[in-house]
Amino acid sequence: MLEPARRPEVVLITKADCHLCADARDAVGRVTAAFGLGWSEQSIEDDDGLRERYAEEIPVLLVDGVQRDFWRIDEARLTRTLRGLLGQPD
Numbered sequence: 134m135l136e137p138a139r140r141p142e143v144v145l146i147t148k149a150d151c152h153l154c155a156d157a158r159d160a161v162g163r164v165t166a167a168f169g170l171g172w173s174e175q176s177i178e179d180d181d182g183l184r185e186r187y188a189e190e191i192p193v194l195l196v197d198g199v200q201r202d203f204w205r206i207d208e209a210r211l212t213r214t215l216r217g218l219l220g221q222p223d
Contacts, residue, residue, distance in 0.1 A: 141218045143172035145206075146183055146193040153204055157192040160206040168215050 145161050147154040158174070165172045177184040177191060187193045190203035196214055216223060 139218075140170060141197050141215060142195075143170060143215075144195040145172060145174045146177060146187050146191065146195065147174055148177050148191050151191055154192045157194065157206045160208050161194065161211070164208050164211045164215065167212070168219065170215070 143161065143165055145154075145157055147157070161172050175183060177187060187203075192203065192206070193200060194202040194206055194211065196211075197218070201214055202210065213223070215221075
């Protein structure tokens with residue numbers, strides 16, 4: 134019996150009043166929806182550790198805890214990353 138594919142954890146780190154964050158939400162939403170995946174959002178305003186680490190790079194995209202993008206989310210790159218993690222061909 135085959136093991137079900139592990140679902141990648143996609144997290145977008147944002148802050149309030151961030152015009153790039155709105156664009157990033159749209160991009161992440163489009164790509165994850167195409168794979169039937171969910172995603173979550175965390176604000177640097179709610180977490181001192183995130184604020185210290187990412188304050189100058191917002192928005193930041195993490196996939197399975199690894200920073201994959203910042204400022205502008207590259208939908209093609211996110212698609213390739215998720216395909217690879219899900220074991221799907223290009």
